[in-house]
Amino acid sequence: MTFFEKLDSVCREKETLLCIGLDPRVKAKGSGAAMKEIVEQNRRIIEETLPYAACFKPNIAFYEVYGPEGLMALKETLSLIPREIPVLIDAKRNDIGSTAQAYADSLLDFYKADAVTLSPYMGRDAVDPFLNKGDEHGVFLLCRTTNPGAGAIQDLQVQRSGGEHEDLYISTARECISWGSQVGLVVAGTDTVALKKVRAVCPDTWFLTPGIGAQGGDMLEAVSAGCRADGLGILPNVSRSVAEAKEPGKAAKEYRDKLNDARAKRVSVSGLSLKGIRKDKIMKGLIKTECFRIGEFILKSGKKSPFYIDLRRVSSDASLLAEVARGYAELMKGLDFDRIAGIPIAALPLATAVSLETGIPMIYPRMTMKEHGTGNRIEGEYKKGEKILLLDDLITTGKSKVEAIEILRDAGLVVEDLLVLLERGVQGRKDMEAAGINLHSYAHVKEFLQPCRDLNMIDDVQLKDMLDFAGKE
Numbered sequence: 001m002t003f004f005e006k007l008d009s010v011c012r013e014k015e016t017l018l019c020i021g022l023d024p025r026v027k028a029k030g031s032g033a034a035m036k037e038i039v040e041q042n043r044r045i046i047e048e049t050l051p052y053a054a055c056f057k058p059n060i061a062f063y064e065v066y067g068p069e070g071l072m073a074l075k076e077t078l079s080l081i082p083r084e085i086p087v088l089i090d091a092k093r094n095d096i097g098s099t100a101q102a103y104a105d106s107l108l109d110f111y112k113a114d115a116v117t118l119s120p121y122m123g124r125d126a127v128d129p130f131l132n133k134g135d136e137h138g139v140f141l142l143c144r145t146t147n148p149g150a151g152a153i154q155d156l157q158v159q160r161s162g163g164e165h166e167d168l169y170i171s172t173a174r175e176c177i178s179w180g181s182q183v184g185l186v187v188a189g190t191d192t193v194a195l196k197k198v199r200a201v202c203p204d205t206w207f208l209t210p211g212i213g214a215q216g217g218d219m220l221e222a223v224s225a226g227c228r229a230d231g232l233g234i235l236p237n238v239s240r241s242v243a244e245a246k247e248p249g250k251a252a253k254e255y256r257d258k259l260n261d262a263r264a265k266r267v268s269v270s271g272l273s274l275k276g277i278r279k280d281k282i283m284k285g286l287i288k289t290e291c292f293r294i295g296e297f298i299l300k301s302g303k304k305s306p307f308y309i310d311l312r313r314v315s316s317d318a319s320l321l322a323e324v325a326r327g328y329a330e331l332m333k334g335l336d337f338d339r340i341a342g343i344p345i346a347a348l349p350l351a352t353a354v355s356l357e358t359g360i361p362m363i364y365p366r367m368t369m370k371e372h373g374t375g376n377r378i379e380g381e382y383k384k385g386e387k388i389l390l391l392d393d394l395i396t397t398g399k400s401k402v403e404a405i406e407i408l409r410d411a412g413l414v415v416e417d418l419l420v421l422l423e424r425g426v427q428g429r430k431d432m433e434a435a436g437i438n439l440h441s442y443a444h445v446k447e448f449l450q451p452c453r454d455l456n457m458i459d460d461v462q463l464k465d466m467l468d469f470a471g472k473e
């Protein structure tokens with residue numbers, strides 16, 4: 001699992017995006033007393049705030065300042081955090097490649113951080129030693145910081161290749177996200193203008209957003225300005241305001257609640273439910289990966305079509321595949337069945353992804369008879385009389401579905417429902433009715449057309465013509 005997948009799943013499961021800072025400020029000094037006090041303070045914060053924390057962020061400066069025992073306290077603190085919760089070490093390191101390598105070995109191998117903050121100022125090669133550790137690690141690169149003097153450099157005007165000017169921190173954001181999918185950005189929670197501007201150029205990137213509370217940043221404003229359209233993508237960090245509260249757990253809960261209020265408002269402002277957001281993401285993802293194409297195509301039937309659909313391409317985009325699996329899982333709710341079956345070939349990767357998403361076992365029929373080996377017509381384990389939920393990518397007519405249904409029914413399995421991601425035309429639905437199958441489709445092909453218009457791929461006249469075609473074919 002990549003770092004950002006891990007983060008995404010913790011945030012969804014725990015319904016929080018809160019990053020809890022672990023920046024100890026203790027009075028004890030030397031002979032182990034400081035170490036003990038730091039660890040005890042952090043233990044309490046971790047235990048009390050764990051239900052509200054999406055991740056923890058120790059800033060290494062607050063450990064280094066106590067010398068070797070401070071560093072031992074950091075190591076001990078990290079061992080108190082459950083492995084499934086991401087840990088970000090705020091170190092803001094960088095240097096030339098060979099030195100950056102030593103920093104990477106220290107922070108990712110010795111301290112075992114999941115992610116770190118780095119300065120991108122020295123360029124890509126200084127970040128590579130961190131990226132090369134593998135995508136179970138992430139980096140948050142400084143883009144817009146919270147300190148009062150940040151603007152003197154970060155607001156410098158830079159000329160882009162087209163001649164227009166923009167802030168250096170915006171150019172930095174553009175450059176940094178081109179370094180790959182392991183990159184997140186540090187964007188100040190005290191600067192809602194910057195949050196909005198960076199979000200506009202980096203719609204999918206995760207932001208680490210410090211400055212909430214003690215430095216004056218407001219949770220509601222920061223999250224409203226910086227969170228992604230899907231209500232994720234921002235990690236507002238609070239350190240002092242939680243650590244120094246009488247009851248850190250209570251303070252963390254209050255910040256988490258404010259954060260979720262802001263997310264809910266943002267989502268309702270965009271007029272979409274969470275289901276709607278997923279659908280929009282899937283439809284646009286299918287367009288982007290060219291699973292859905294506009295043009296002039298000749299179909300198997302000989303008919304001309306103004307668009308073409310090839311859902312086999314979904315398997316080449318892991319995050320789209322995972323989102324599609326969640327879409328199928330949403331559609332499965334309320335249906336009664338024992339196993340799922342994917343129709344070869346197109347639905348095999350899709351059904352596999354659905355099985356991984358839901359934990360429901362999968363089988364598949366062989367569409368051509370196997371002459372050797374087991375001679376199985378159905379692969380995977382099943383028992384006679386079990387109910388099978390059939391999955392396919394798309395339905396135009398029912399022909400290939402009926403073949404698969406017959407193979408399953410001949411083996412004594414019960415098939416009553418078919419799930420497809422996309423439905424085109426009207427014939428498929430009629431054929432399924434005739435075969436005694438309930439068809440559940442995630443979307444009709446018509447639903448691509450408005451997103452294509454939104455993305456300026458077609459004009460209003462084409463939109464109307466295509467809607468007519470899709471409704472009648």
Ligand code: U5P
Binds near residue numbers: 090144212213239
């Ligand atoms: N931090 C900032 N601003 C930045 C980048 C990082 O405050 O632009 C770090 C601080 O060094 C500290 C934490 O570790 O985030 C903020 O702490 P607090 O103000 O919530 O106590």
